[in-house]
Amino acid sequence: MSINFVPRAIASFVFLSLISLSSAAQQSPDQTAPAASQSPSAAPQSPSTKDNDNQNKKSTSVPDKNAGTSNDRLFYTLPNFLTLEKGGHPPPLTSKEKFKVVFRGSFDPVEYPWYGFLAAISQAENSEPGYGQGWAGYGKRYGAAFADGTIENFLTGAILPSMLHQDPRFFQLGHGSFAHRTFYAVTRNIVTRTDSGGSQFNYSEIVGGGMSAFISTYSYHPSADKTISNTMSVWATQYAYDTITIVVKEFWPDIHRKLSHKHIEEVPHPVDAKP
Numbered sequence: 725m726s727i728n729f730v731p732r733a734i735a736s737f738v739f740l741s742l743i744s745l746s747s748a749a750q751q752s753p754d755q756t757a758p759a760a761s762q763s764p765s766a767a768p769q770s771p772s773t774k775d776n777d778n779q780n781k782k783s784t785s786v787p788d789k790n791a792g793t794s795n796d797r798l799f800y801t802l803p804n805f806l807t808l809e810k811g812g813h814p815p816p817l818t819s820k821e822k823f824k825v826v827f828r829g830s831f832d833p834v835e836y837p838w839y840g841f842l843a844a845i846s847q848a849e850n851s852e853p854g855y856g857q858g859w860a861g862y863g864k865r866y867g868a869a870f871a872d873g874t875i876e877n878f879l880t881g882a883i884l885p886s887m888l889h890q891d892p893r894f895f896q897l898g899h900g901s902f903a904h905r906t907f908y909a910v911t912r913n914i915v916t917r918t919d920s921g922g923s924q925f926n927y928s929e930i931v932g933g934g935m936s937a938f939i940s941t942y943s944y945h946p947s948a949d950k951t952i953s954n955t956m957s958v959w960a961t962q963y964a965y966d967t968i969t970i971v972v973k974e975f976w977p978d979i980h981r982k983l984s985h986k987h988i989e990e991v992p993h994p995v996d997a998k999p
Contacts, residue, residue: 792808792893793805798972806829806893807893807894809898809977810898816891816919816920817893822881829877830873839869844862846865851865853946854947871940879935879936884928890917890919890928891917896973896977898977906971912926912970913963913970914930933959937955938955941955
């Protein structure tokens with residue numbers, strides 16, 4: 725899989741940035757509606773209203789009905805279900821829970837257009853010429869991108885973590901300098917938490933990524949790309965993407981709060997109707 729890494733990374737970042745800004749803008753009208761409808765002599769908040777306000781102030785990684793996972797989304801779109809903001813030491817996930825959350829993220833509706841976007845970039849670069857051009861070539865690239873991502877997700881997030889009793893979640897640090905937090909995030913692909921709460925070499929990420937690269941290269945990718953050197957290139961590229969992604973996960977709660985705070989500041993205050 726020949727991949728022009730820098731242009732693809734830049735294009736992906738721009739694409740996600742546009743989506744996040746669009747999503748944030750769509751959320752702001754909903755936030756302004758209650759403020760505009762309030763009168764100057766509004767009644768005191770009811771206990772239920774106060775509870776709702778308190779919930780809105782909670783972490784962006786809101787725990788869902790599956791204990792130990794979240795409903796968070798990077799840039800308001802991409803599933804970020806295995807990231808816990810200030811997660812502390814929650815109970816370990818069972819094997820069933822690991823498979824369930826990976827399945828939920830891998831087949832989330834947002835993933836389908838996302839892989840379509842990646843396939844379009846691959847088509848424009850004419851990476852892996854064996855796929856050809858036109859709609860047939862695009863379809864092959866789309867299927868390969870979807871399969872690559874899904875296989876890697878299950879190997880690194882469910883299969884190997886279950887076999888090796890490693891925790892596939894990312895526990896955001898959330899404090900310290902930019903350099904310290906970046907270093908922490910980068911090293912999480914090398915050192916991970918075990919189900920018992922200890923630290924261990926991240927076999928799930930390193931070995932799982934290599935297995936994923938080998939399976940994809942030697943199964944459904946063009947014959948010309950079925951070489952050891954290309955397999956290593958795919959492995960390195962996947963690792964680079966995963967490293968960038970985990971750094972974004974570390975800082976996404978901060979970005980989310982700043983975007984939300986910006987839109988709250990832009991909400992017009994109700995006009996005092998007193999004579």
